[in-house]
Amino acid sequence: MIGFALLLTMALQGAELGVERGADAYNAPPVLKKYSDCTCPADVSPDITLSGYVIDAKVILGADRRSVEDRMATIFDVKTSDDSSVTGRTAVWHTTSEDSCGVSFDYGKKYTVYARRDDEGELETDSCLMGG
Numbered sequence: 001m002i003g004f005a006l007l008l009t010m011a012l013q014g015a016e017l018g019v020e021r022g023a024d025a026y027n028a029p030p031v032l033k034k035y036s037d038c039t040c041p042a043d044v045s046p047d048i049t050l051s052g053y054v055i056d057a058k059v060i061l062g063a064d065r066r067s068v069e070d071r072m073a074t075i076f077d078v079k080t081s082d083d084s085s086v087t088g089r090t091a092v093w094h095t096t097s098e099d100s101c102g103v104s105f106d107y108g109k110k111y112t113v114y115a116r117r118d119d120e121g122e123l124e125t126d127s128c129l130m131g132g
Contacts, residue, residue: 038101040128046114048083048123050090052076054105058091070095074105076113086123093124101126 056075059068073091081087092115095102103126105111114130115123 036101037099038127040101044128046125046129047116048081048086049112049114050076050078050081050083050086050092050123051110051112052078052080052090053110054107055089070097070100070102072096076111079110090123093118093122094126098127101128103127103130 053076054074055077058073058075060071061067062069071093072095073093076090076092078087078090092113096104113125115125116129118124
């Protein structure tokens with residue numbers, strides 16, 4: 001019984017540590033991911049710098065209609081910006097996956113965000129711009 005509890009504990013800890021498992025997960029040993037697939041370009045520079053509090057988010061519903069896509073927008077109550085057109089409630093698009101250079105923001109916290117305008121004119125950021 002103690003052996004089973006030990007194995008169960010090890011399995012749960014492996015799941016918490018980001019262990020990736022192959023198709024034959026029960027017979028193959030777990031593979032630990034050693035690094036992110038995020039690669040930042042050498043010449044990253046923001047178009048806009050803003051500072052504000054996280055007040056909301058926009059998420060995109062996944063194809064299964066139960067999950068959400070990796071790409072989302074965090075809504076900031078902008079207090080300062082180096083672009084006079086960026087004021088008040090402002091959406092900044094980003095991914096959350098580490099592999100796609102994503103970032104995460106916590107509700108209620110104040111952030112200084114470095115962003116660029118995408119092809120549609122919307123603000124977007126990533127860990128390369130944010131210095132992470």
